[in-house]
Amino acid sequence: xxxxxxxxxxxxxxxxxxxxxxxxxxxxxxxxxxxxxxxxxxxxxxxxxxxxxxxxxxxxxxxxxxxxxxxxxxxxxxxxxxxxxxxxxxxxxxxxxxxxxxxxxxxxxxxxxxxxxxxxxxxxxxxxxxxxxxxxxxxxxxxxxxxxxxxxxxxxxxxxxxxxxxxxxxxxxxxxxxxxxxxxxxxxxxxxxxxxxxxxxxxxxxxxxxxxxxxxxxxxxxxxxxxxxxxxxxxxxxxxxxxxxxxxxxx
Numbered sequence: 244x245x246x247x248x249x250x251x252x253x254x255x256x257x258x259x260x261x262x263x264x265x266x267x268x269x270x271x272x273x274x275x276x277x278x279x280x281x282x283x284x285x286x287x288x289x290x291x292x293x294x295x296x297x298x299x300x301x302x303x304x305x306x307x308x309x310x311x312x313x314x315x316x317x318x319x320x321x322x323x324x325x326x327x328x329x330x331x332x333x334x335x336x337x338x339x340x341x342x343x344x345x346x347x348x349x350x351x352x353x354x355x356x357x358x359x360x361x362x363x364x365x366x367x368x369x370x371x372x373x374x375x376x377x378x379x380x381x382x383x384x385x386x387x388x389x390x391x392x393x394x395x396x397x398x399x400x401x402x403x404x405x406x407x408x409x410x411x412x413x414x415x416x417x418x419x420x421x422x423x424x425x426x427x428x429x430x431x432x433x434x435x436x437x438x439x440x441x442x443x444x445x446x447x448x449x450x451x452x453x454x455x456x457x458x459x460x461x462x463x464x465x466x467x468x469x470x471x472x473x474x475x476x477x478x479x480x481x482x483x484x485x486x487x488x489x490x491x492x493x494x
Contacts, residue, residue: 272284272285272308273285273464274294274302274304274310275291275462276299276300276302276312277291279293279296280293280294280295280296280297280298280299281293281294281295281297281299281302281310281312281322281326282294293326294310294322294326295312295322295326295327295328297314297328298315299312299313299314299320300312300313300314300338300339301313301339301340301341301342302342303342303343303344303350304344305344305348305350306344306346306348309321309322310322311331311342311350312328312342313336313339313342313352314328314330316333317333317336317337317338318330318331318332318333318336319331319332319333319336319339319342319350319352319362331362331366332362332366332368334368335352335354335358335360335362335368335369335370336352336354336360337354337355337356337358338354338355338356339352339353339354339355340353340354340355340379340380340381340382340383340394340396340421341353341380341381341382341383341384341393341394341422341423342383343383343384343385343391344385345385345389345391346385346389348364349361349362349363349364350362351371351383351385351391353380353381353382353383353393354380355379355380357373357374357379357380358370358372358373359371359372359373359380359383359391359393359403359407371391371403371407372403372407372408372409374401374403374407374408374409379395379396379397380393380394380395380396381394381395381396381419381420381421381422381436382394382420382421382422382423382434383423384423384424384425384431385425386425386429386431387425387427387429388429389405390402390403390404390405391403392412392423392431393409393423394420394421394422394423394433395420396419396420396421396436397419398414398417398418398419398420399411399413399414399417400412400413400414400417400420400423400431400433400444412444412448413431413433413444413448413450415450416435416440416442416450416452417433417435417442418435418436418437418438418440419435419436419437420433420434420435420436420442421434421435421436421460421461421462422434422460422461422462422463423463424463424464424465425465426465427465429445429446430443430444430445430446431443431444431445432444432453432463432465433463434460434461434462434463435460436459436460436461438455439455439456439457439458439459439460440452440453440454440455440457441453441454441455441457441460441463
């Protein structure tokens with residue numbers, strides 16, 4: 244089952260049950276992992292088209308719009324514009340729970356074994372961080388200042404410095420966090436797998452519930468929507484039963 248949701252105040256796109264990402268080169272393009280493979284959606288809603296068949300894991304898109312995905316047997320694949328995959332990396336990968344690109348185009352892999360691998364654009368890799376004491380990295384995202392944030396399923400979010408050292412950024416309110424996404428104001432959104440809430444954490448670390456009752460949310464992404472930020476939000480409404488949900492603004 245697949246469901247996409249958009250929350251118009253921030254352009255936050257939510258995917259239930261699957262993984263997704265948004266192309267920064269074309270903000271209307273949303274890639275989602277479904278039972279048929281990787282599907283390509285338009286942010287206005289509707290039925291997706293199959294971009295690449297097969298079984299894929301977490302996704303990420305670089306600044307030029309190239310899609311990367313975790314593949315079977317601890318691999319990372321890179322896709323051309325036609326959806327054809329080519330092997331990008333097969334070492335330093337361990338059941339990744341998150342992929343994220345920095346501003347220089349390096350890909351960071353949040354591995355199940357609690358390491359973070361850094362892959363250069365040519366595919367060469369090295370261990371970026373191996374901070375211990377936490378368990379099961381399940382999502383990652385960069386803020387606008389170049390700090391990497393990683394969610395841990397046992398209820399912590401770690402903030403990593405450019406040298407790979409880190410400290411706990413947030414723990415309050417977390418319930419098995421599965422995905423992270425930043426908006427343009429450096430607010431961090433967290434998908435809680437345990438209680439179906441989406442949390443909003445401001446740059447100072449203050450936590451609030453942004454949305455609730457969405458179901459099994461495992462992926463988040465931000466779509467930039469040029470709307471005024473002062474308009475209030477109304478209730479969550481279903482636009483299409485198996486496709487998109489939108490949280491609309493009051494006129």
